[in-house]
Amino acid sequence: MNEKFFALPEEKQRRIVNAAMEVFAKNEYKRASTDDIAARxxxxxxxxFHYFGSKKELYFYLYRYVEQMVAEQVTDKKFAEITDFFEMMAHGAEKKLKLVAESPYLMEFTVRLCSSRDEGLAPELDARLQQTLDSAANYFKNIDFSRFRPGVDPMELLRMLTWMTxxxxxxxxxxxxxxxxxxxxRDYQRWSEMFRSMAYKEEYL
Incomplete structure (x- = not known):
C-alpha cells in the first residue's frame, strides 16, 4: 500500500475507508465497484488506486483495519482481569456489538467477508480467517482452563460461538x-449458559 494514504488527513482516510466498507458490505466482492467507492x-x-494498488489490496486493508479496531475496543482494563472463558466471550461480544451499532456497515462487511466464496480471494482469505481464529488464543492467556471438563476443546467452543453470532x-x-x-x-448469554453447562466441571456451574 502507498504510504501516501497514511499521510492523508485522518478525516479523508476515514472517508475512503467508510466508502469502501459500505460498497463491500452491500455487494459481493466481484460486484463491488471501485468507481462507486471512489465516488462515495x-x-x-x-x-x-494510487493509495491502494488494487481492489484486492484495498479489501484486505479493510480486513486488517476492522481486526485492529475490534482488538482495540475489546482489550480494555476489564479484559485483563477476566479469568472465566465465558465471561471473556461475553465481554468481547458486547464490545463488538457496540462497534456494530456505531458503524452501520461493519457488521455487513464482516458477515460478507466471513462467508465469501470468491475465487479471487481464496485461498488467501481462508488463510487469514484461520490466522484470526488462531490468534484469538492470545486473548485467553489469563483464562482458567482447568474449569473445563476433560475432552472439551475451548477453541472449538470459540469457533461455535463466533459462527452462531x-x-x-x-x-x-x-x-x-x-x-x-x-x-x-440477552440471546448470547442464553447460548453461553447452555455451552457452559455442557463444557464446565460441575463445581464451576
Whole structure:
C-alpha cells in the first residue's frame, strides 16, 4: 500500500475507508465497484488506486483495519482481569456489538467477508480467517482452563460461538432489523449458559 494514504488527513482516510466498507458490505466482492467507492469517497478512481494498488489490496486493508479496531475496543482494563472463558466471550461480544451499532456497515462487511466464496480471494482469505481464529488464543492467556471438563476443546467452543453470532447478525441483516445490543446480548448469554453447562466441571456451574 502507498504510504501516501497514511499521510492523508485522518478525516479523508476515514472517508475512503467508510466508502469502501459500505460498497463491500452491500455487494459481493466481484460486484463491488471501485468507481462507486471512489465516488462515495469524493476522489478519483485513479487516486484510489494510487493509495491502494488494487481492489484486492484495498479489501484486505479493510480486513486488517476492522481486526485492529475490534482488538482495540475489546482489550480494555476489564479484559485483563477476566479469568472465566465465558465471561471473556461475553465481554468481547458486547464490545463488538457496540462497534456494530456505531458503524452501520461493519457488521455487513464482516458477515460478507466471513462467508465469501470468491475465487479471487481464496485461498488467501481462508488463510487469514484461520490466522484470526488462531490468534484469538492470545486473548485467553489469563483464562482458567482447568474449569473445563476433560475432552472439551475451548477453541472449538470459540469457533461455535463466533459462527452462531455471525449467523444471528446475518439473519437480522436479511430481515432489515436493527442491531439492538441489549437484546442480542440477552440471546448470547442464553447460548453461553447452555455451552457452559455442557463444557464446565460441575463445581464451576
Amino acid at each position: 469517497a469524493g476522489i478519483s478512481k485513479g487516486l484510489l 455471525l449467523g444471528y447478525l446475518e439473519e437480522l441483516r436479511r430481515r432489515g432489523l436493527p442491531v439492538e445490543v441489549d437484546q442480542v446480548m
